[in-house]
Amino acid sequence: MLAHAVLGNTVVGNDANSWIWWAWIPDHQHEIYAYLREHMTLTALSVLYGLLISLPLAVFASRRRAVAAVVVPVVNSLYTIPSVALLGLLLPITGTGREPAVIALTLYSLTILVRNMLEGLRGVSDDVLDAADGMGYTRWRRLLRVELPLALPAIVAGIRLATVSTIGLVTVTFIVDQGGLGRFIQDGYQRDFHTPLVVGIVLSVALAVVADLLLVRVERAVTPWRRASR
């Protein structure tokens, strides 16, 4: 009895009660790939839609205080709504599936993206803007050639944060029959079986770390002028 209790809790072992049952992994390769792919798709779509929406919002908010006074509190309050509630509000309208998951995750990404973009755009010094104006840049050309490139580090930092947060949040979308690796976590809970739970957590954290490292590379690649100073 005692022996069983001790063995049952070993971190590495080969029975169903241990934290990881290695034989389970090759047997479930297909699910692992499928859920991993779903996790990445949900994340990529949400951050992409988030970018498409937040870029114009941030640009207009950086140009007009009145717009910022509306946009900033609205995107901030989105983050206050718990994901369970947001998905619950969407469910009767959209039904289950990818739609409510992507809508909810996109809305959450807006808080981080808009805030970072706005900070980046506001950080461009007035001297630089004056110089661009003096050189005869039109407003749009100045935005594209001067302001956005200078705000790029802050924007990419926002994308990094949004991506890592979204990867964590995707797991909750099991509520609307999605979830990516969250399906393993839910499965592990429902069957009181540790292995899928551990696999889900480990892969989800690993995905976040890998995505973050890749985006650091992107950050370096798009800001070559910062490399010299490092």
Place this chain on the structure above:
Amino acid sequence: MHFLVDVWHWLTASAQWHGGDGVPHLLANHLRVSFSSLLVAMVIAVPLGAWLGHRGVGGVVAINVANVGRAIPVYAMLVLAVQIFGITSPTGFAWTGSFVAFVPLVLLGIPPMLTNSYVGVHEVGEELVDAARGMGLSEREILRRVEFPVALPLIMAGIRTAMVGIIATATLASFTGVDTLATPIYIGLNTNDNVAVFGGAVLVAVLAVVADLALAVVQRSVVSPGLRAGHARRTRAVVPVAAAA
């Protein structure tokens, strides 16, 4: 339209407001779980962060702990707690409302408060600290009477971020058998009752918004008036809001 009428009837049905499954009981337990974990996390994180900030040590850890926490799925933490501790609270922990929700929520609440306390105290102007030292204040008095009040806007922002994250994550605990205001959502999903799902979601959203506004009012009242004007930037959280779980 018909659907919203059904939701209205669901929300106003008297059965909804009485007994063990009623809104008052669920709300009370939700608040008990949330505030017990917020308080414990605060007692750990704020003094630790402030002290580290005063000494100027451990900055890398204090600042990055929030980023690491972000990558861990909170639902997994809740499930993990159930599998480690079992659903019944150990004796002596009844005040937590639910021990299995309490432990992950404490862990979740620590990072934003630790980071903000560290940064807030660390960024207090050197000349202010020097002046206090010159007046003969001890190190502990400097921390308590100068650095802490000046850092308070940032510390409060961290507490607010932690509280929003904890209340949001507590809703997820209903999916691991803990009574919270999101329990009707959980039951509704399992019985294909969209009215209950939507009604429950409305209740949870109202709770989240009201809690955030309440803490905004507290934040305003505890911060020294001298720090308000022109310091709007400082009151914003350094950590862009912890996971909305």
